[in-house]
Amino acid sequence: MSQVLTHDAEHEEHGPEQGKGLIGFAKRWLFTTNHKDIGTLYLWLALMSFFVAGAMALVIRAELFQPGHRFVDPNFFNQMTTMHGLVMLFGVVMPAFTGMANWQIPMMIGAPDMALPRLNNWSFWILPFAFSLLFSTLFHSGGGPNFGWTMYAPLSTKYAPPSTDFMIFAVHMMGLSSIMGSINIIATILNMRAPGMTLMKMPLFVWTWLITAFLLIAIMPVLAGAVTMMLADRHFGTSFFDAAGGGDPILFQHVFWFFGHPEVYVLILPAFGVISEIIPTFSRKPLFGYHFMVYATVSIALLSFIVWSHHMFTSGIPLSAELFFMYTTMLIAVPTGIKVFNWVSTMFKGSMTFETPMLFALAFVFLFTIGGFTGLMLALVPADYQYQDTYFVVAHFHYVLVPGAIFSLFAGAYYWLPKWTGHMYNERLGKWHFWLSVISVNLTFFPMHFLGLAGMPRRIPDYALQFTNFNVITTIGAFIFGFSQLLFLYNVIVTVRRGKKVDNRVWEGAHGLEWTLSSPPPYHSFTTPPEIH
16 A cells, blocks of 8 residues: 655654653653653553443443342442443543554654644543543432433433533543544644655555544534533523423434434444454455545445434434434445455455454454444334334444454554564463453343343343343353453553564564554654655
């Protein structure tokens, strides 16, 4: 796709001197404007949030292990479902992909750093304050938010605990961080590419992030508007969502899902980019249909704005609207199918090897496709009347986001960690992590399809006796998945501290500007732009 002609080997190896000891350490990480440092901060925040949100999921599954089993209070159960969703979305997947973007985009396009380094620092340091606010809600009088991550009115207005206001402010801060980060990414990609690197020569990971950044700038103000109206209804006598005052609770659903569905693609488009880097490397072939992959990504992003009401088929919207949203939702399967076809075609007749990143990429392709098929089932209006708000929806969403977003994050971490640290991870431990994860994910989420088809509603702390067997299997799978992530944590820490030294080009089939740099890369990736043809 792009070939390096010249490369300046004279790099500044270290950043500015910050002093020694604790003060030097604090200054280094608090005031850093280096894209690699900030990427590392995002990734560590995401990893910590992953274990916190995972612990919340295990509380949910422990409660649902047996019917009538009172592990936690029902109100606390609802708080866990709400916080698990919010933290996984805003605290794990988005910061993790933003961390990868910070690390990789300047190296992939031949830039020395991000375009707006101070803004980059501030984009990150808003997040710890936002999450402190969000987590503090659990310790308030009345408990944390207990109305689900979708924040439906009137549950989030009339009947919500006082801590909801803290959650609203936290959402504003997280949105501000996302918008500033997106502005930075767009400015970097459009202005700082190496000479000769046209848009159509960029790696697909850079393309997916360019499109994701535009999506975030478009949708985050919509979420801010929704939660601001929520706040006004709670405290300032308005009735945006109160039918008694001339409002409509369905309005909240429209505004929220206009944000919410493009948000799903914010979570999955960077995953497509990661997988599109890994599969060609381990197939030792160029990516099949590069141009089609770019056009498919743009198509998915545009279509994501006209499908939001498929979440609302049972809310009483007109039949004409139901038909429109059903057809547009099914249309998204076309560009997504092109991507899956191109990944499989890239592997076809390739000299494939199955290191840990490739294993996670293969699991992504197979399991994400299952999630896509169940999404098509949910797009059918008559069928959705049966599936809506059952565990079938939970199964679909988690098949898209766990083997989709989370597995691609694991794949990307194993793929780029040797480049970032200069040390090779433990391959055997990585494969143990893969097999435990992929088996336990299917053990956890596949039985949920049957529970949903049988009519088990979601977001309930208790259930009828006939749902017991599948819930037991699901809970066992969830605990295996949760504890197997400790292998990943251990592997990362050992790799950072004392892994085997690696060359510049870690993987035999890897091509691109980042693989011309030393491992780990110098402080400024490219002091002189490389030439591309």
